[in-house]
Amino acid sequence: MKPALRNSLLTTFSNLFDDEFFSNAVFRDPGFPAVNVREEADQFQLEVIAPGLKKEDFKLALNDRMLTISAENTTESDEKNVSYRRKEYSYxxxxxTFDLPENIEADSVQATYVDGVLKIGLKKKALQPKPAPKLITIE
Structure with a gap:
């Protein structure tokens, strides 16, 4: 049993410097929603898991190749009774922010918010064909 524990600890320590280890949910700020990024042939699809918000709560901004997704929601529950026992606020x-690849068409970004999931479509630019090699004559 000790060798298994030792191997487990060594694996954990060696994974300490892997990007995958730090992207694990243990190190993610619990205030940030999970984001799934899927690459398709003609686009990237981002899915921001953010239940309880409305589409009006979100702001999307694209500046150069930086896509910023933000949201803000304030909820107030106030019982209008003179002898109220509870008054709650929620914020x-x-x-x-995501650094996008160069092949994104900035004018074609689309976003929808349905059932707690914000979906953002980032269309890829059409690939430009490489010019045919040019032969140069030597004089």
Whole structure:
């Protein structure tokens, strides 16, 4: 049993410097929603898991190749009774920024928010054909 524990600890320590280890949910800020990024042949699809928000709560900004997704929501529950026993406020906000690849068409970004999931479509630019090699004559 000790060798298994030792191997487990060594694996964990060696994974300490892997990007995958730090992207694990253990190190993610719990205030940030999860984001799934899927690459398709003609686009990237981002899915931001953010239940409880409305589409009006979100702001999307594209500056150069930086896509910033942010949301802010304030909820107030106030019982209008003179002898109220409870008054609650709720505030939720986050901001995530993604460095996009150069082949994204900035004018064709589309976003929808349905059932707690913000979907962002980032269309890829059509690939430009490489010019045919040019033969140069030597004089």
């Amino acid at each position: 939720q906000s986050f901001q995530r």
